[in-house]
Amino acid sequence: AQRVTQPEKLLSVFKGAPVELKCNYSYSGSPELFWYVQYSRQRLQLLLRHISRESIKGFTADLNKGETSFHLKKPFAQEEDSAMYYCALSDAGGFKTIFGAGTRLFVKA
Amino acid sequence: DARVTQTPRHKVTEMGQEVTMRCQPILGHNTVFWYRQTMMQGLELLAYFRNRAPLDDSGMPKDRFSAEMPDATLATLKIQPSEPRDSAVYFCASGSSLLAGGTPGELFFGEGSRLTVL
Known part of the structure; x- marks a missing residue:
């Protein structure tokens, strides 16, 4: 069965500290993995996708097929990174997209 | 600026009443999803459509929930x-979808409909 697991509901770090938001998935096949972010009073929006291997706002995520993980990382957290982060998995055709439970990140000054 | 539009933004109703939520997808998009967000479960997929046809509604309680797309510009829950x-x-x-020239998994969200049932 398809599943996305985000083990941490809340993550609190100080400004300038490294941050890692964990995501593990279960999928029989080759999924597409994504991170979405929801800032306060804004719509949920795509942050990055694994296939692009890009860095957005200093965030990167590497797909580890052996560990079935797609953790989101940033070396130096900023206060404006405080938001709700969702890991998502889509089937190869992009028809079905499921999300994890989300992790709320607080970056303290 | 094309956006997904949802109505109502807020709804307070009493137990037993019928609730209808509406969604206008971005023009030209051929997949539409309904999700429910709660503190405990996060974002749960309720149902989704491709080219107006329902592909999967296994996430919905069938006895009380229904989702439809009467036309390409309107989805209802x-x-x-x-x-x-x-x-x-x-x-x-x-x-x-990929076949329609899109990026798999790149979804554009509405602002949501906050439902409170008393």
Whole structure:
């Protein structure tokens, strides 16, 4: 069965500290993995996708097929990174997209 | 600026009443999703459509929930009768499938409909 697991509901770090938001998935096949972010009073929006291997706002995520993980990382957290982060998995055709439970990140000054 | 539009933004109703939420996807998108957001479960997929055809509604309680796309510009999610446990934020999202020239998994979300059932 398809599943996305985000083990941490809340993550609190100080400004300038490294941050890692964990995501593990279960999928029989080759999924597409994504991170979405929801800032306060804004719509949920795509942050990055694994296939692009890009860095957005200093965030990167590497797909580890052996560990079935797609953790989101940033070396130096900023206060404006405080938001709700969702890991998502889509089937190869992009028809079905499921999300994890989300992790709320607080970056303290 | 094309956006997904959802109505109503807020709805307070009493248990047993019918609730209908509406979504206008981005013009040209051929996939539409309904999600429910709660503190405990996060974003749960309720149903999704491709080219207006329902592909999967296994996430919905069938006895009370129904989802339809009467046309390409409107998707509806109906709860009848509503119960207090249905209180949540309901999100609609649209996107384009790979065959339609889109990026798989890149979804555009509405602002959500916050439902409170008393």
